[in-house]
Amino acid sequence: MAKSFKEMLAESGQELEFQSGGKAPDKLTPREIIWEAHPRIEKLKEIYMDSLSSTNNEFPYWYTREYFQHDNEIPVIRRAKALKTAFSHLTPLIYPGELMTMRKGSFFRASFPMPWLSEGFYMANESSFYQEALKRGSASVDEHSEFGQGGGNVPKSFGKVMSIAGKFGMRQEEIPVLLELAKKWEGKSVDDLGNKYERMVPDYDVKEAIMRSVVCMFDSGFTLPQGREVANYYYPLEYGFEGIKKIAREKKSEVAGKADGDGMVGMNRLYNYEAVIIAIEGVQKWINNYAEHATWLAAREKDATQKKEYQDIAERLFWIEKNQPRTFIEAFQMIETIHLAILNEDAISGLSAGRIGQVLYPWFEQDIEAGRITEDEVLELLEQDRLIKTSIDCFASVGVVGGVLSGNTFNTLSVGGVNKHGKTAVNKLEYLIVKAGGTNAMPQSNIALHYDETLPDDFLALAADVIKTGCGYPAFMNNDIAEQFMINHYGHEGMTIEEARSWAIGGCLETSPSCWKPLHLNGKEYFIPGGAGQPTSVGVHFIAMPKVLELVLFNGVDKRSGIKVFEPHNKKLETFAELFEQFKAYWEKAVDVLALTNNIQHDVWRKNNMAVFQSLTKPDCLDSGHLINELGYRYNATFNVESAGNVTCINTLAALKKLVYDDKKYTFEEMQDAIENNFGFKTAHEIGKFSLMDQEKKDDATKKYDKMHFECLNAPKYGNDDFYADEILLDWENWFCEHSETIESLYAEPMYSCQISVSTHGAMGSATLATFDGRLQGTTFADASLSAYPGTDKNGPFALMNSAAIWDHSMSQNSQLNIKVHPSAIKGPEGSKKLIELVRGYMRKGGFHVQFNIVDSKVLKDAQANPQNYRDLMVRVAGFTQYWVEIGKQVQDELIARTEYESV
Amino acid sequence: MEEKIYRNSLNFVPVDVAKGIDRSTGKRVNADDIDPNYERMPKCMHCKNFTLNEEKIGLGICSMMGKEHLAYPDMAAITCEGYDEK
Structure with missing residues (x-):
């Protein structure tokens, strides 16, 4: 009987599912804290849990119809008119029991294609889609019951529902028009136009080879061109939509016909202000349609309570359609509406709501004081907000939605941190936000807790309680480190210490520039934070470090596909220094060509597909008259270079250094041979399984590689406070962060390093050969950027944190460390204190981010075997929380295998 | 001929592409089932x-x-x- 990887590890003294610091109880340990949401929310949540990700053509139909009526119009006006028509025609949908309303489209989990960005990924299946749509007419919807697993995903077609991108369901009746609309954008979409021009970049063939061999995960400009940023709700909250239109009209009069010293784009201000007015009119009509629908519902409703609620919804919507909100619930409804409007304008994941505890505080304070609302009612609204945010889907290709995002849309909330004056920013509303994270534990919004030494102890204790519910949040981010990064990177754009304090997390873990704005309510002034920067996690997307290293070892050729990716280096690589230098050289080449090509994609995006609505919300577009595409945002140096597989690569370099260069136990050729032969294991592709757990030795194995494999597995590993491995991390980070700053974005600003994995460690691992740290071909990399590879962190959490904090985290936009802890290790108030002390210790060492999965691995294994019993189980992966049943098996297995700390 | 099914009816609150809620009864229904209280949408x-x-x-x-x-x-x-x- 062939051995499994797990058995081989055990023989070598390693262990997947390693238990550190003790032994987990034999019995399955449930979560220590279980809270419940308000009954109204639980009822709405039941609908969510039973709903499928659904899509239709309403928005793209009206957008396309309007857009093509305006040939030769000024591009920004054409875009605004198309947006206005699309928003105006969205069918309103209000569910009984909801207090706040509006959604992306006319389903609970609605999203829609945007063929003006990219149509290729579903047009590639045109013929089969169409034929299947025709032949499926007679099938029964009863087949739906087959889809209990996978949460709300629609992984395959059933009945009259077609699966698109393995996630979204679309009615067969919509398929013909889906394809007709897509055809109208062929050759005109950002994807197609971008490709036409990026081909003019010298070495474009290298970019193609990089993408085909999965050295890089995906393109930037047409996939999710915006997001990973913080929304700004200030202008509508301060002026109301009519007020903004008034400002824009006045500005039009001021700038019409004037260049004002800017011969390039000064004249554009007139068109931009006009576009702002048009876009707002579209959003106002959308709100009005919902208000009318609520009125219609109220008129036919027999239940008095429900009738009143519909009437109240209508009144609120009619008011905020035009005016500054008067009450907490009106303000909350308004920011929900703005959030959804921004998401409907473009394909976006990672639009973070930001520090809404401070944004909404003026209304909270005044309503509580006047007795217009109770804290319990606020909590209920915050619970509904979580449901609204979790219901947000983003329509994109399977590679993006599945391979990278795991279906997550990253509408993160930030709490904590400091105010404009450097004092703790925590307020009573933020306690309720954190509490709602526990009472209505759902993947969205992730809660990012900006850790600062001034945070109140009871606030941290509440955070620990919420973590103990098993939801995977709050995550802790180091406020000081983030402020330093802000000053380092945005100082040249005018970032001050005071303004740096307004930062927040955009997306899952992207430190994003923000600013303070003075909000006035009933004669009182409040300074509220909000996003002031362009999208982040744009530019050079995930480059797999282990894959680049593999290409160094094999002279530029991807052995898996046979593609020549880079020019052969033809070096003997006789020293570790020479190896490391060549690794950097290939990295530079990859970054260079990816930056150039993605700059072109984004440039095409900004010419025809610029954000109009989102621009009017972001400082300082309304003041300057320039939108995002003309550097209207206050901070524009937001593009980045993203790495993936950091720890797997560091471990591999450490093993090479130790076994090939320092100890000279194996020759370079022997090492190559072992990697090519997957250490004597079958390949993951051969057995059709890509998880760590499932790897099998070849039946006829000669044990040729066993000794070497053992030694590779036992070579120095990151995560043990062992300088041998950690020094390589330190050297890499110092070089990588500095190099990233030398790359220029299309906005002529320096880029920076971004170190998050999202779900790429699974997908990119599957395209990578075995690595010399002992990891096998096709299996996942280590999670995040600083999480240890499963089972390799032997010396406890503080040693892991020492390794992680060896470099200066303020050089990078982020770093990411996830730790799995058994619930019994932090039981009771004393356990909570230990957890907080662990966080505090890491933050004091200079770590940027740490987050915990508080879960018994036995629960995860049971959930994998019996997913039908775990529809609401959530786990933390990289920088996000997701339902267990909605993530792929590779990533599930990595989580199960990860070291479980039995004591802290 | 007009299909008097839920997804063509104003009495239907869509949840997703396959199902929704009957507004009159509050019950979950399949989108393609006949709606006894059909109102043309x-x-x-x-x-x-x-x-x-x-x-x-x-x-x-x-x-x-x-x-x-x-x-x-x-x-x-x-x-x-x-x-x-x-």
Whole structure:
């Protein structure tokens, strides 16, 4: 009987599912804290849990119809008119029991294609889609019951529902028009136009080879061109939509016909202000349609309570359609509406709501004081907000939605941190936000807790309680480190210490520039934070470090596909220094060509597909008259270079250094041979399984590689406070962060390093050969950027944190460390204190981010075997929380295998 | 012939592409089931301005305000200013 990887590890003294610091109880340990949401929310949540990700053509139909009526119009006006028509025609949908309303489209989990960005990924299946749509007419919807697993995903077609991108369901009746609309954008979409021009970049063939061999995960400009940023709700909250239109009209009069010293784009201000007015009119009509629908519902409703609620919804919507909100619930409804409007304008994941505890505080304070609302009612609204945010889907290709995002849309909330004056920013509303994270534990919004030494102890204790519910949040981010990064990177754009304090997390873990704005309510002034920067996690997307290293070892050729990716280096690589230098050289080449090509994609995006609505919300577009595409945002140096597989690569370099260069136990050729032969294991592709757990030795194995494999597995590993491995991390980070700053974005600003994995460690691992740290071909990399590879962190959490904090985290936009802890290790108030002390210790060492999965691995294994019993189980992966049943098996297995700390 | 099913009815609150809620009873229903309390929902297929394309299944022409545009019979027309019921 062939051995499994797990058995081989055990023989070598390693262990997947390693238990550190003790032994987990034999019995399955449930979560220590279980809270419940308000009954109204639980009822709405039941609908969510039973709903499928659904899509239709309403928005793209009206957008396309309007857009093509305006040939030769000024591009920004054409875009605004198309947006206005699309928003105006969205069918309103209000569910009984909801207090706040509006959604992306006319389903609970609605999203829609945007063929003006990219149509290729579903047009590639045109013929089969169409034929299947025709032949499926007679099938029964009863087949739906087959889809209990996978949460709300629609992984395959059933009945009259077609699966698109393995996630979204679309009615067969919509398929013909889906394809007709897509055809109208062929050759005109950002994807197609971008490709036409990026081909003019010298070495474009290298970019193609990089993408085909999965050295890089995906393109930037047409996939999710915006997001990973913080929304700004200030202008509508301060002026109301009519007020903004008034400002824009006045500005039009001021700038019409004037260049004002800017011969390039000064004249554009007139068109931009006009576009702002048009876009707002579209959003106002959308709100009005919902208000009318609520009125219609109220008129036919027999239940008095429900009738009143519909009437109240209508009144609120009619008011905020035009005016500054008067009450907490009106303000909350308004920011929900703005959030959804921004998401409907473009394909976006990672639009973070930001520090809404401070944004909404003026209304909270005044309503509580006047007795217009109770804290319990606020909590209920915050619970509904979580449901609204979790219901947000983003329509994109399977590679993006599945391979990278795991279906997550990253509408993160930030709490904590400091105010404009450097004092703790925590307020009573933020306690309720954190509490709602526990009472209505759902993947969205992730809660990012900006850790600062001034945070109140009871606030941290509440955070620990919420973590103990098993939801995977709050995550802790180091406020000081983030402020330093802000000053380092945005100082040249005018970032001050005071303004740096307004930062927040955009997306899952992207430190994003923000600013303070003075909000006035009933004669009182409040300074509220909000996003002031362009999208982040744009530019050079995930480059797999282990894959680049593999290409160094094999002279530029991807052995898996046979593609020549880079020019052969033809070096003997006789020293570790020479190896490391060549690794950097290939990295530079990859970054260079990816930056150039993605700059072109984004440039095409900004010419025809610029954000109009989102621009009017972001400082300082309304003041300057320039939108995002003309550097209207206050901070524009937001593009980045993203790495993936950091720890797997560091471990591999450490093993090479130790076994090939320092100890000279194996020759370079022997090492190559072992990697090519997957250490004597079958390949993951051969057995059709890509998880760590499932790897099998070849039946006829000669044990040729066993000794070497053992030694590779036992070579120095990151995560043990062992300088041998950690020094390589330190050297890499110092070089990588500095190099990233030398790359220029299309906005002529320096880029920076971004170190998050999202779900790429699974997908990119599957395209990578075995690595010399002992990891096998096709299996996942280590999670995040600083999480240890499963089972390799032997010396406890503080040693892991020492390794992680060896470099200066303020050089990078982020770093990411996830730790799995058994619930019994932090039981009771004393356990909570230990957890907080662990966080505090890491933050004091200079770590940027740490987050915990508080879960018994036995629960995860049971959930994998019996997913039908775990529809609401959530786990933390990289920088996000997701339902267990909605993530792929590779990533599930990595989580199960990860070291479980039995004591802290 | 008019399909008096939930997904064509104003008595239906869609949850997803396959199912929703019967507004009258509050019960979960399949989108393609017959709705006993059917109320016609405005859709292009019921509009005087819409002409079905006999050659291309699922497509048609909207001739609202004198111009011709691509259209499709199943699209909701609740918010359409040119909807004119047959």
